[in-house]
Amino acid sequence: MRARLHQIVVDSRDPGTLVRFWAALLGGEPVDRGRGWSHVEPPGFARLAFQPVPGDKAGKNRLHLDIAVEDVAAAAAGAVRLGAAPAGAPVTDDQGSFQTMYDPEGNEFCFVGP
Structure with a gap:
């Protein structure tokens, strides 16, 4: 079976804000989805999705x-x-x-x- 990359998912405190940063940086339109998720599909790049998680990022x-x-x-x-x-x-x-x-x-x- 050959798989293909569908999207890259990033944990986020505030998906709506973070998707707007990445859309401004890479292009594409930010999309807010149900249950707090957001995503952007930059031209020529895999979809970046942002899922809501509690708390801040910890570690590298x-x-x-x-x-x-x-x-x-x-x-x-x-x-x-x-x-x-x-x-x-x-x-x-x-x-x-x-x-x-x-x-x-x-x-x-x-x-x-x-």
């Missing part, structure tokens, strides 16, 4: 999104304007550059560039 993510951008610094600055925060300084190595970020609920993601 075991999985994070790497988002390809042309300009890591500009992408990070734009995400900060939307409510994200940088996690440390940008890193450049033999594979390129990246900036680790936190979304408004503290979930890690990275902008990666050439």
Whole structure:
């Protein structure tokens, strides 16, 4: 049996707010669903769904999104304007550059560039 990725689900205190951050960052229209769920289907990307959970995030993510951008610094600055925060300084190595970020609920993601 071959499976396919349907969606990526993120636990969230406030799915409606978090989906709007990710929709502004990646594109697509935020959709609020029943029982507190929300989702967005960014162009060219898997659906991101946000399910309501009690309490704040605890600990480091075991999985994070790497988002390809042309300009890591500009992408990070734009995400900060939307409510994200940088996690440390940008890193450049033999594979390129990246900036680790936190979304408004503290979930890690990275902008990666050439």
